[in-house]
Amino acid sequence: MPLYNKVNKDVLRQEMHESNEQRVTLSFYKYHQIEDPSEFRDQFYATFQAIGTMGRVYVAHEGINGQVSVPEENFDKFKEAMYAIDFLNQVRLNIAVDDDGKSFIKLIVKVRDKVVADGLDDSTFDPSDCGTHLDVEAFNKITDQEDTVVIDMRNHYESEVGHFKGALLPDADTFRDALPMAEEMIKDDKDKNIVMYCTGGIRCEKASAYFKHQGFENVYQLEGGIIKYAQDAKEKGLENKFIGKNFVFDERLGERISDDVISNCHQCGKPCDTHINCKNDACHLLFIQCEECAKKYDQCCSTDCQDVLKLPKDEQKKLRQGRDLGRQVFKKGRWNKSLID
Numbered sequence: 143m144p145l146y147n148k149v150n151k152d153v154l155r156q157e158m159h160e161s162n163e164q165r166v167t168l169s170f171y172k173y174h175q176i177e178d179p180s181e182f183r184d185q186f187y188a189t190f191q192a193i194g195t196m197g198r199v200y201v202a203h204e205g206i207n208g209q210v211s212v213p214e215e216n217f218d219k220f221k222e223a224m225y226a227i228d229f230l231n232q233v234r235l236n237i238a239v240d241d242d243g244k245s246f247i248k249l250i251v252k253v254r255d256k257v258v259a260d261g262l263d264d265s266t267f268d269p270s271d272c273g274t275h276l277d278v279e280a281f282n283k284i285t286d287q288e289d290t291v292v293i294d295m296r297n298h299y300e301s302e303v304g305h306f307k308g309a310l311l312p313d314a315d316t317f318r319d320a321l322p323m324a325e326e327m328i329k330d331d332k333d334k335n336i337v338m339y340c341t342g343g344i345r346c347e348k349a350s351a352y353f354k355h356q357g358f359e360n361v362y363q364l365e366g367g368i369i370k371y372a373q374d375a376k377e378k379g380l381e382n383k384f385i386g387k388n389f390v391f392d393e394r395l396g397e398r399i400s401d402d403v404i405s406n407c408h409q410c411g412k413p414c415d416t417h418i419n420c421k422n423d424a425c426h427l428l429f430i431q432c433e434e435c436a437k438k439y440d441q442c443c444s445t446d447c448q449d450v451l452k453l454p455k456d457e458q459k460k461l462r463q464g465r466d467l468g469r470q471v472f473k474k475g476r477w478n479k480s481l482i483d
Contacts, residue, residue, distance in 0.1 A: 164214040165196075167238035167245040167392070169369065171257065171344040173205040173270045174229040179253045186227075187251040193219045196246035198391070200257045204269060206230070207257040207344050209392060211245045236342045236369040239388065240397035247393070258348050261318030266355075273350030273361035276337065278374040281364050282381055290335040293324050295346045296389070299428060303396060303405045303415040304368075304386030306339060317345050321352060332358055339364035339371075341388065372399045387415045395428075407432040409439070422447035424462040 176182050179201045186199065190210075197210025212220045225231045238245070276284065284290050285306070292309040294301045297320070301311040310327050314320035328336055336358055338346035343366050350363040364371055368388045375382040386404045387396040395417040407414040407430055414432040421441040429443055442448040450458060 163243070165211045165241075165243035165245075166214055166217050167209075167211045167241045167243070167394075169209045169236045169238075169342040170224070170230075170233050171205065171207040171342065171347075172230055172233050173257075173347065176201065176203055176205065179203060183251050183253050187249065189223050190220070190251075191249050193223065195220065196249050198246070199249075199251045200254045201251065202254045202257045205257050209246075209342075209390070210249070211243065211392075234343075234366060234370075236366055237373070238390070238397060239369055239372045239399065240394075242394065245390075245392040245394050258345055259316070259318055260321060260348060260352070262321075262352070264355075267352065268355075269348045269351045271351050271354060272347045273336075273338070273354060273363045275365040276362050277365055278371050278378065278380055281337070281339075281371065282383060284335055284337060284362065285383065287335065289333075290337055291328055291331050292337045292339070293328060295320055295324065295338050295340045295349045299417070300341070300389035303417065303430070304384060304388055304399060304402075305404075307383050307385060309339075317348075320345075321349065324349065325353070325356065328353075328358075333360075335360045335362060337362045337364070340367050341390065342367040342369050368399065389417065405430055407435055409435040409443075420444075420447050422450045422458075424450060424458065 183201045186201065193216045194213045195210050197208060199206065199208035199210065221235070224233065224235070285292055285308070292306055294305050294309045294311050295317070297315060297317070298311070298313045301309075305311055310324070312320045312323035312327065314323050328334075336350075336353060338349050338353075338361070340346040340349075343363065346363040346367065350361045354361050368384060372382065372384060372388070374380070382400060384399045385402040386400060388399050389396050396415065403413045403415050405415045406412065409431060412432045412434070414430055416430060416432065417428060418431045418436065418441060420427040420429070420443040422443075425443060425447050427443045431439075431441070431443075439445070439448050440451055442451055450461060453461075
């Protein structure tokens with residue numbers, strides 16, 4: 143069988159939105175030495191494609207990181223196939239908090255140098271030697287203490303729409319940027335409890351290992367990240383210290399954790415926490431846009447992109463040819479410098 147999808151993404155996206163199939167969105171990760179990531183990738187794709195899995199999975203020598211959706215009727219088959227892989231036996235599966243089943247349109251499994259790019263070149267650093275895991279009760283208890291520092295190990299556009307109360311928020315574009323920023327922010331706090339968190343646990347697990355490597359002694363991480371915390375707090379009737387939305391890297395772009403809206407539309411400044419990608423595919427900028435601005439600008443980030451969207455499809459395609467835009471994200475805190483000026 144082919145080890146990649148051959149169907150146009152627009153067709154797949156339309157099929158997803160029109161489908162009534164019940165699906166479960168989840169994430170998982172494991173730091174583990176994989177001898178041949180390419181061979182593992184091929185076997186993984188063939189196994190999970192066959193049971194209708196969609197999503198994005200990264201494989202590297204250091205381990206695996208995945209965000210996927212599975213047909214509800216095949217969920218038990220998914221778990222059986224996952225647990226049949228020796229190092230993934232009983233791996234934690236973080237089930238999405240706010241799931242409409244429309245999170246992914248196809249399965250992508252890629253081999254990477256690292257499952258979480260960190261910018262580090264240190265052979266003595268062991269990402270599996272991580273900090274102490276905290277469940278929801280332990281997290282709430284330790285974060286009530288004055289000698290505790292809580293730090294968000296996600297990107298700025300994630301923490302902009304939601305974060306834990308009182309957390310330090312590095313203004314980072316990537317995880318590799320967040321590590322040195324976080325180190326600078328807590329450099330005078332080596333005698334305090336350092337508590338880290340992220341979406342599902344994989345970034346703060348590596349970050350906690352890094353800070354232990356750097357000599358911090360009291361290092362902790364939120365087990366299962368924001369996703370598991372929100373579920374457990376609700377199930378156990380405990381205080382939820384997370385305010386706003388949890389940003390997710392799939393078609394949903396966010397899941398509601400609390401009713402608080404802590405960010406603003408990047409075009410008009412109205413309270414809003416809805417992320418969107420500019421509808422002009424030659425731009426595809428990730429930014430926050432309210433419903434009124436979405437209607438006014440046709441889901442585009444600017445009038446220039448709105449004009450491009452009015453061109454014939456062939457002309458739009460020509461504008462995109464040969465362009466490698468990389469990561470396009472609107473910078474935090476600039477909504478008052480309107481994108482449309």
